[in-house]
Amino acid sequence: MKRGPYRGAIPTTDVLIVGGGVMGAALAYQLTRLDPTVRVLVIERDPTYAEASSVLSAAGVRQQFSTAVNIAIAQAAIEFLRAAPELLAINGVQPQIGLTEQGYLYLANESQRANLQQAHALQRAAGADVLLLEVADLNRRFPWLSTHSLAAGSLGVSGEGWFDGQSLLQALIAKAKAHGVQFRVGNVVGIEQAAHAVRGVRLSDGTMLSCAWAVNAAGPWAQQLAGFAGLHVPVVARPRTVYVVSCPTPIPRCPLVIDTSGFWLRPEGQYFIGGVVPSVDCDAGPLTPDWDGFERDFWPALSRRIPAFEAARLVRAWAGYYEYNTFDQNGLVGLHPALDNFIFMNGFSGHGIQQAPIIAQAMAELMLGGRYESVDVSDLSVERLVTGVPLRELNVIG
Numbered sequence: 001m002k003r004g005p006y007r008g009a010i011p012t013t014d015v016l017i018v019g020g021g022v023m024g025a026a027l028a029y030q031l032t033r034l035d036p037t038v039r040v041l042v043i044e045r046d047p048t049y050a051e052a053s054s055v056l057s058a059a060g061v062r063q064q065f066s067t068a069v070n071i072a073i074a075q076a077a078i079e080f081l082r083a084a085p086e087l088l089a090i091n092g093v094q095p096q097i098g099l100t101e102q103g104y105l106y107l108a109n110e111s112q113r114a115n116l117q118q119a120h121a122l123q124r125a126a127g128a129d130v131l132l133l134e135v136a137d138l139n140r141r142f143p144w145l146s147t148h149s150l151a152a153g154s155l156g157v158s159g160e161g162w163f164d165g166q167s168l169l170q171a172l173i174a175k176a177k178a179h180g181v182q183f184r185v186g187n188v189v190g191i192e193q194a195a196h197a198v199r200g201v202r203l204s205d206g207t208m209l210s211c212a213w214a215v216n217a218a219g220p221w222a223q224q225l226a227g228f229a230g231l232h233v234p235v236v237a238r239p240r241t242v243y244v245v246s247c248p249t250p251i252p253r254c255p256l257v258i259d260t261s262g263f264w265l266r267p268e269g270q271y272f273i274g275g276v277v278p279s280v281d282c283d284a285g286p287l288t289p290d291w292d293g294f295e296r297d298f299w300p301a302l303s304r305r306i307p308a309f310e311a312a313r314l315v316r317a318w319a320g321y322y323e324y325n326t327f328d329q330n331g332l333v334g335l336h337p338a339l340d341n342f343i344f345m346n347g348f349s350g351h352g353i354q355q356a357p358i359i360a361q362a363m364a365e366l367m368l369g370g371r372y373e374s375v376d377v378s379d380l381s382v383e384r385l386v387t388g389v390p391l392r393e394l395n396v397i398g
């Protein structure tokens, strides 16, 4: 591996990853898969993952993005997720991640139609299995949908759906540990640096851990961690509520629906889960469900679009943080230009769990071989914070 600019005593570890959520765990797995000799240490302050986005996620996977890089990642991601039971098996025992390929249905009104068509053309050119539907097609395929005010829809025929985020996280951790990765409970409160490089991190108990490479996989807390190194990443923790609702009328083969109003909904066991951008949004608010938002924002829009939900019952709800990139709502990945050995995997703004295995593979390739080999994710480079040129993803949900 390219050991980075570290000079002097042998560091505690080759790669020190701060954050053991899906990004950190996936990177630990990919690094040790590609190079079994690399020493990887993951520091995670909460091994219960109570507030980690990875276990509070809706864990959807889709091809329907508006940027070429996200479509390329999505194509690799669905292949990874399909193969995950085999790839992450330990001693022949395959983990189940519950991948359900039931598609995404993006809906558009007249003013959204041009964007939908443009994204559709890009997706088709990249080989994605997506269909553009006129209102008559929508009526025929989805008789439970009210097509009032709709102009078109886009349906992922294959390669889209959802999975169990917690199971993926646990499988990645277990496989990384089987590869020899060390997971240590600790709260990183400082970053030591010299000569344009991170030398190590300081834990709240005073322990110093040195490294050849450091990685910011701190999810919604990425900005705080970057701040310890004197850097700024525009990533904020935005609470998002997931409502669990029952519907008295069966809705067979319901895809993940994304409405013109911004709500999303998908089946989950005997229920449905869904959410919406809150009309009152805030950064770093408490991680408690927005109960008022159900009546105020979610349910009115839902029952207008799918009238069967007029009789819906709110079963429960939870909240998690989007690690929201306020600059352009896309991942910020790779080396930070200010430091020679500090890797960022942040800011995915609601589409991070599906991207984690592929972003992790790309980061592992960068650290081990100096360049991206499988999927070129350079469009997501942190450097765009320096150039000031955004890579706007239009298909951000919530």
Ligand SMILES: Cc1cc2nc3c(=O)[nH]c(=O)nc-3n(C[C@H](O)[C@H](O)[C@H](O)COP(=O)(O)OP(=O)(O)OC[C@H]3O[C@@H](n4cnc5c(N)ncnc54)[C@H](O)[C@@H]3O)c2cc1C
Binding pocket: 018, 019, 020, 021, 022, 023, 024, 043, 044, 045, 046, 049, 051, 052, 053, 054, 055, 056, 057, 058, 059, 060, 061, 186, 187, 188, 189, 217, 218, 219, 220, 221, 225, 240, 241, 242, 319, 320, 321, 322, 323, 345, 348, 349, 350, 351, 352, 353, 354, 355
């Ligand atoms: C409601 C909701 C719905 C979502 N739906 C989808 C979806 O459908 N599809 C999709 O792809 N994505 C979705 N996402 C986004 C996705 O879940 C996240 O992008 C992804 O889980 C981020 O993973 P992470 O490892 O970066 O962050 P996390 O899982 O939050 O992990 C970060 C970890 O870092 C640790 N940490 C932070 N700071 C420190 C420190 N200083 N020292 C030690 N440890 C530290 C934290 O304890 C935490 O465990 C959703 C998110 C939410 C909240």
